[in-house]
Amino acid sequence: MEVINALGRRKAAVARVYLAAGTGVITINGRALDSYFPSELLQYVVKQPLMVTGNEGKYDIKVNLDGGGIKGQAEALRLGIARAICKVDAEAFRPTLKTNGFLTRDQRTVERKKPGRPGARKRFQFSKR
Numbered sequence: 001m002e003v004i005n006a007l008g009r010r011k012a013a014v015a016r017v018y019l020a021a022g023t024g025v026i027t028i029n030g031r032a033l034d035s036y037f038p039s040e041l042l043q044y045v046v047k048q049p050l051m052v053t054g055n056e057g058k059y060d061i062k063v064n065l066d067g068g069g070i071k072g073q074a075e076a077l078r079l080g081i082a083r084a085i086c087k088v089d090a091e092a093f094r095p096t097l098k099t100n101g102f103l104t105r106d107q108r109t110v111e112r113k114k115p116g117r118p119g120a121r122k123r124f125q126f127s128k129r
Helices: 040-053 071-090 092-100
Strands: 004-010 013-021 026-028 059-066
Touching: 004 071, 013 071, 040 071, 040 092, 059 071, 071 092
Parallel strands: 026 059
Antiparallel strands: 004 013, 013 059
8 A cells, every 4th residue: 555645734733644554653743642642632533533434553644743733733633634544445434434524624713813903803992081
């Protein structure tokens, strides 16, 4: 099996995922998964597409993560892994990934700051006199 690449995005985070046949090692920016994401919850989020499709321990995953915060990076990585698994065998894995919502890109981002205001929606304090 050749190396399959996919892209995952969430907020300002971008994950470039490279999937190859292997033993289930996940390397993020040259570090192991448990050292990059020390939280058990974020590790679970990253591994969700593999667990749902039953592919734990079948693929080595190398990831380049950039931008955003830790939660956005984890969810971008989840989308990238799901897209890469879908490229491996779309007929078998796409329906289960789609029903679990792993192939949908979450488009919510930070609203831009408007001129003449301290934030996107916040107003300066009103003074009657």
